[in-house]
Amino acid sequence: MANKRDFEVKDLIIQHEVEQFYYSEATMLDDRDFTSWFKLLHEDIRYFMPIRSNRIQREGRLEYTRDDEYAHFDDTYDMMRGRIRKLQADVGWSENPASRTRHIIGNVVIDSESESGILEVSSSFILYRNRLERQVDIFAGDRNDQLVRSDGESAFIIRNRTIHIDQSTILSNNLSIFF
16 A cells, blocks of 8 residues: 555656646746747757648548648757747847747646656646737647656756647737747
């Protein structure tokens, strides 16, 4: 019985660490601290947001584009570095003046942990964005991440992130933000 309790305590500790990691990540994004946020990304990251379409129930498996099809984002580490450089350069019209965002993260579930220590984690998000005087965007969806333990300042780094947005038609003027 003691072993089972120890296992449950370990699970609670990991759950807490993952949630705190996500809350810290959300704060970095909302504070536009992209330099710190970039340090949370693994050098082999794939930052992927497939396009969603409306399908009848029997075609539900076709709702999101596949890995080899078009996507809103299909970025590598170097592409993410370029996106951040553009946001910080003060010349990108899509974020000058910068958006004000609020990331709300919830429903954090650790789906599995591999023998090599990679955590498969799913979470839900609501991302509120306000830009200029009247532009308001609200995005909702879920993220499927692979998290790896870090040796650095952060508890984890993001090896892969797949974002499933709830909207099939995105009405925002641009997608120059991070999820």
